Amino acid sequence: MSDRSTHWDNVYATKGEAEVSWFQDSPTISLEMIRAADPAPGARVIDIGGGASRLVDALLQHGYRDLAVLDLSANALDAAKRRIGHAASTVDWMVADATTWQPAKTYDIWHDRAAFHFLTEARDRAAYVARLRSAVAPGGHVIIATFAPDGPEKCSGLPVQRHDSASLAAELGPEFELVETRSETHHTPWNSTQAFQFSRFRRSG
Numbered sequence: 001m002s003d004r005s006t007h008w009d010n011v012y013a014t015k016g017e018a019e020v021s022w023f024q025d026s027p028t029i030s031l032e033m034i035r036a037a038d039p040a041p042g043a044r045v046i047d048i049g050g051g052a053s054r055l056v057d058a059l060l061q062h063g064y065r066d067l068a069v070l071d072l073s074a075n076a077l078d079a080a081k082r083r084i085g086h087a088a089s090t091v092d093w094m095v096a097d098a099t100t101w102q103p104a105k106t107y108d109i110w111h112d113r114a115a116f117h118f119l120t121e122a123r124d125r126a127a128y129v130a131r132l133r134s135a136v137a138p139g140g141h142v143i144i145a146t147f148a149p150d151g152p153e154k155c156s157g158l159p160v161q162r163h164d165s166a167s168l169a170a171e172l173g174p175e176f177e178l179v180e181t182r183s184e185t186h187h188t189p190w191n192s193t194q195a196f197q198f199s200r201f202r203r204s205g
Helices: 003-014 028-036 055-061 074-090 122-135 165-172
Strands: 044-048 066-071 092-095 107-113 136-147 176-187 193-203
Touching (some): 028 107, 028 136, 028 176, 044 055, 055 074, 066 074, 107 122, 122 165, 136 165, 165 193
Parallel strands (some): 044 066, 044 107, 066 092, 107 136
Antiparallel strands (some): 136 193
């Protein structure tokens, strides 16, 4: 198991779902941006670093059926499975590192809220983008949320790389066109605030 996996398994083993700073009762912006991409009813959607996020719950409720969630932590995914119950059997749950994972199929929507910003080394970001390019279908959409330039410099004791839409566009390359970007002031469970940015890109083709 990698050091990153160990770290996040320990986080989810010692804290409840609502006891982490990134907890959202309702992933409103993520859901709105996915729906704005206007995916077909049978669209394949993957949530990178989804952990115990409630996005998969919301997607199931809105009729999406070809869903995958990838995370470093088995403990996080187990928490989501328990919460969802029977419908969890319809989701493809993957314990993997997005920088080393080998995608077995392509997706129409790639969503990542707050995984990419933990990649502070250029080689890790390049490895992540290589997986993204092999996994996102032509015409597919990529939604990446990170701490904004005025957001926190650390999360869960780890340093982060803050981004705006321009820095994300530079990482992804010219075949990904920026469609929209939105700002969010995230309120943590203990009532502090964190500046996030959400950017949506469309792959050419």
